[in-house]
Amino acid sequence: MKKYALYPGCVMPTEQYALEMSVREVLPLFDVKLVDLKGFSCCGEPLKSVNQMLTLTLSARNLAIAEKEGLDVLAPCPMCHLALSNCKRILDKDPKMNERINKFLEDEGLKYTGTANIIHTIELLHNVIGIEKIKEKVKKPLKEFKVATHYGCHLFRPSEVGRPVDSENPQEIENILKAIGVKPIEYPEKLDCCGGLLTANLPESALTKTGQKLQRVQEQGFDVFIDVCPWCHRQYDAKQIKAGETVAAKLEIPVLYLTQLLGLSLGISKDKLGLDLNLSPIDKLNLGGK
Amino acid sequence: MSITDLTSMGEPQTEFRKEINERLCKLQDEISDYCFQCAKCTSGCEAHKLLELEPHKIIALLKRGLIDEMVNSDIIWTCMSCFKCHERCPQKVAPVEVLFLLKNLAVASGKQIPGNYTAMLQSVLSMGLLQEVKSITTRENKTKTRSNLGLPDISKPTDPTKFQTMLSKIAIEKI
Numbered sequence: 001m002k003k004y005a006l007y008p009g010c011v012m013p014t015e016q017y018a019l020e021m022s023v024r025e026v027l028p029l030f031d032v033k034l035v036d037l038k039g040f041s042c043c044g045e046p047l048k049s050v051n052q053m054l055t056l057t058l059s060a061r062n063l064a065i066a067e068k069e070g071l072d073v074l075a076p077c078p079m080c081h082l083a084l085s086n087c088k089r090i091l092d093k094d095p096k097m098n099e100r101i102n103k104f105l106e107d108e109g110l111k112y113t114g115t116a117n118i119i120h121t122i123e124l125l126h127n128v129i130g131i132e133k134i135k136e137k138v139k140k141p142l143k144e145f146k147v148a149t150h151y152g153c154h155l156f157r158p159s160e161v162g163r164p165v166d167s168e169n170p171q172e173i174e175n176i177l178k179a180i181g182v183k184p185i186e187y188p189e190k191l192d193c194c195g196g197l198l199t200a201n202l203p204e205s206a207l208t209k210t211g212q213k214l215q216r217v218q219e220q221g222f223d224v225f226i227d228v229c230p231w232c233h234r235q236y237d238a239k240q241i242k243a244g245e246t247v248a249a250k251l252e253i254p255v256l257y258l259t260q261l262l263g264l265s266l267g268i269s270k271d272k273l274g275l276d277l278n279l280s281p282i283d284k285l286n287l288g289g290k
Numbered sequence: 291m292s293i294t295d296l297t298s299m300g301e302p303q304t305e306f307r308k309e310i311n312e313r314l315c316k317l318q319d320e321i322s323d324y325c326f327q328c329a330k331c332t333s334g335c336e337a338h339k340l341l342e343l344e345p346h347k348i349i350a351l352l353k354r355g356l357i358d359e360m361v362n363s364d365i366i367w368t369c370m371s372c373f374k375c376h377e378r379c380p381q382k383v384a385p386v387e388v389l390f391l392l393k394n395l396a397v398a399s400g401k402q403i404p405g406n407y408t409a410m411l412q413s414v415l416s417m418g419l420l421q422e423v424k425s426i427t428t429r430e431n432k433t434k435t436r437s438n439l440g441l442p443d444i445s446k447p448t449d450p451t452k453f454q455t456m457l458s459k460i461a462i463e464k465i
Contacts, residue, residue, distance in 0.1 A: 010420035013444045017426065017434070020441060040445040041418035041453065048371070049393040050407055053306065053460050058414075061456075107456045108449065157373035158384075167377050193336040193372040201367050201405030205340055209370070274439065276428040283429070 002128065004074035004119065005066040006034040007084070009230075010042050012077055016230035018274030022259035023076050023121060025268050029137060030129045034074065039065050039108075043075075045083035045154075046197070059087030060101045063118075064110035072117045074124065076259075078155035078229045084118045086161045120155065121259065122228060123164040126172040134179045139267035141181035145285070148222040149173045149184050150213075150236070152229030153193050173226065173258055180265035184226075189216045196231040204246065210235040211247035218253050224285060225255045233257060237280045254282040307398045310391055311357075317388060318352055324381040325349045331375035331385050341368035345375050345385035352388060361396045367404050415457055418447035 012019050027034060044058030063084060066073045075081040091098045092114045102111055125134065151170050159167040168191075174184040195209025214236060217225055227233050235243065237255040244251035256278060263273040264287060275282065331345035332338055343365060351360055360366055369389045376384040397403050403411075410420050423444055425435045436444065447453035 008445055013423070013436070013441075014419060014421050015424045015426055017436065017439050017441060021439060024441075036442055036445065038445055039448045041447050042414050042420050044414075046420060047407070047411060047414065048390055049367075050397050050403060050411055051306070051460070052390060052394055054457070057456070057460055104456050104459055107459075108447075108452050153370075153372040153374070158376040160376070193370050193374075195336070195340075195370055197371050198337075198368075200407050200410060202341070203405075205368075208340060209336070276430065276432075277426060277434070279427075279429060 001031050001033055003033045003035060003071060004124075005037050005069060005071040005116075007040060007043075007062060007066070007073045007075045007080060009075065009077040009080040010046075011230040011234065016233060018260060018277040019076060019230050019233065019257050021272060021274040022257055022263050025272050026259050026263045026266065027074075027121075027124070029266055029268075030125075030133060032124065032129070035069070035071060037065055037069060037071075043077075043080040043083035045079045046200070048083075055083060056087055056090065056097070057101055057104045059083045060091060060112040061105055061108070061110060063087065063116050064105055064112045066116045067113055068110070070115070072119060074119055074121065076121045076228075077231070078120065078152045079231060081118060081120045081164070082154040082161060085163075088114060088118065089161055120164045122155065122172050122176075125176055125262075131175055131179045134176060134262075138180050138265050140265055142261070142265050142287075143182070145182045145223040146221065147177055147182050147184045148187055148217045148220075148225045149177070149190065150194070150225060150227040150232060151191065152227065152232045153191075155228065156191070173228070176258065176262065177226065180262060182261070185222070187217065187220055187222075189213050194229075194232040194235045196235045199235075206235065207239060207243045208246040210239060211243035211245075211249065211251070214240065214243060214251050214253055215247050215249045218249070218251060222253065224261075224282075225253050226258050226261060227255065228258050237278055240280050252281050252284075254278070254285050255280040256282060307395065310395045310398065314352070314357055314388075314391055314395070317391070318355060318357075321349055321383055321388075322353050325353065325383045326381065328380065330378050330380065331383075334374045334378055336370045336372045336374060337368045341365075343368045345389075348388060348392075349383060349385055357392070357395070360392050361399060362401065364404075366392045366396065415454060417450065418453055419444075
């Protein structure tokens, strides 16, 4: 059995409950134990524009909490995963910065030593658990949906920091989807940004970015749009109608988290995967079951 | 400890500002050597078409030392942090990182922070997270909370006072 500290971040545990529910349901089926720890805070990445020292300190603080328990960290949010990975990269090779950040952490009795590794859900499913194992566990192969995938920028860039998937042609989500019987199809806009980070200061522009991508997805006749990032999902799912208005289009694209679709194929009930929480029109997929 | 300290609208964050300035000056030298204005960054920039951000021009201005002008400009706040320019720059200049520094300097110089950043910062200072735990609405218009959905209590700093003390030190750090 593999054990990880679940690092929830901010967006997932304060509003994107479907992601948290589906991650908590799916991973234990593959012999992964998720441990809840007290005391985590924001990873700091959304505030990088304000103060980078703050970002670095907050990330180091969260890693230190996991280190105290001797656990590696699972970060389902790509932005958190990037912040934590970047923090580890900087502090492990810059002793001066390491010392400086650790001075801040003293107050809470924490110390960053660099023992905890950081992993993302996709990495865990694709590289650690493996496609074969996923295939074995499929109970309910899904219909041959025509699927558009969306990785989210922070999952694959910048590769200098060490990202879970390739920066120009990631195929991990596609491989997982093929394993559960659905049909991912490449499209030119696959790696386009959702614009979600602009929500803080230019919300209209953020919605336009979201709308532009979804409009192209709809025009190309996809049945469903699969994402993994709580920031992206908030844009594509909860804000879909508003995003459509910014590009004068009526958008009706079902948007699901990868772990939700995976969970369904593994025979987990709809309730447990939070399928009633998606605000995009997923009912038209006729996913069946309870 | 208040938000004013961390953004230094009240007091100048001298040390932090000096540090960013030094990094920018160092970058200015390095960039003069490296960036040859191929504009690969701008051609792929996610914010280019929509908001007219042109990363290669930002770098060109930095080369000429026009740091204050950029710090006072709104254009630095249009970056979506997609890191494409970081990934694709053939000379490893990474305009997105330069933009982060410029924005940091704008904040540390006491220039107003745009939009919701103030609220996000305030929220992290007071409770450790970007926003409060929300109750949400399902497609059928039912309200749900974390406990309704069988999720455990949220993880957040256990001692807010100590957490704030730590953050306040970042704000007033003197070396």
